Amino acid sequence: MKIGKEMISAQEIDDKLAEMGAAITADYRGKDLLLVGILKGAFVVMADLARHIDLPVEFDFMAISSYGSATKSSGVVRILKDLDQEIADRHVLIVEDIVDTGLTLQYLLKNLSVRKPASLSLAALLIKDGVERPPLDIAYEGFHIPPKFVVGYGLDLDGKYRNLPYVAEVEGVD
Numbered sequence: 001m002k003i004g005k006e007m008i009s010a011q012e013i014d015d016k017l018a019e020m021g022a023a024i025t026a027d028y029r030g031k032d033l034l035l036v037g038i039l040k041g042a043f044v045v046m047a048d049l050a051r052h053i054d055l056p057v058e059f060d061f062m063a064i065s066s067y068g069s070a071t072k073s074s075g076v077v078r079i080l081k082d083l084d085q086e087i088a089d090r091h092v093l094i095v096e097d098i099v100d101t102g103l104t105l106q107y108l109l110k111n112l113s114v115r116k117p118a119s120l121s122l123a124a125l126l127i128k129d130g131v132e133r134p135p136l137d138i139a140y141e142g143f144h145i146p147p148k149f150v151v152g153y154g155l156d157l158d159g160k161y162r163n164l165p166y167v168a169e170v171e172g173v174d
């Protein structure tokens with residue numbers, strides 16, 4: 001496997017995050033917003049998106065492990081790190097790097113909604129098209145991409161390439 005061509009440039013990502021941040025700012029003005037980033041992948045999106053949100057947001061993180069091979073999600077999710085904070089009566093926005101099968105987000109929505117937040121919404125930078133998934137209402141969407149394995153901007157291949165400032169395809173993944 002090797003890193004293929006750039007799919008989304010750093011500039012395109014920043015422009016998109018600025019749009020998403022503006023929409024979030026408008027929607028949550030006057031509300032107390034908690035951003036929940038899903039580690040490890042979403043830490044880059046979270047940092048850059050949050051700086052385009054013009055509100056006094058708070059941050060929390062969950063770490064999730066999805067069983068399966070390096071490049072395919074299995075849908076079986078284990079919480080490695082739970083939230084530090086209670087979310088009852090808070091406005092919560094889950095920030096995810098990429099939605100593939102949607103199983104991780106489906107699990108998280110179920111897990112967090114029983115804690116009775118005031119609202120629970122989703123933001124995702126990348127959404128893979130052409131993948132069958134449960135219906136998910138993603139309020140803040142970045143880019144729709146073909147169903148290829150990608151790296152960079154927080155996304156890894158065997159733990160590496162998360163620091164690429166752009167999103168790239170990986171060659172040699174079926």
Ligand code: 5GP
Binds near residue numbers: 073099101105149157
């Ligand atoms: P889902 O549960 O939606 O199938 O998968 C979500 C998680 O799988 C993402 O948060 C990410 O960690 C991982 N994932 C899905 N597709 C890709 C991909 O193309 N590249 C990388 N590096 N990780 C992916």
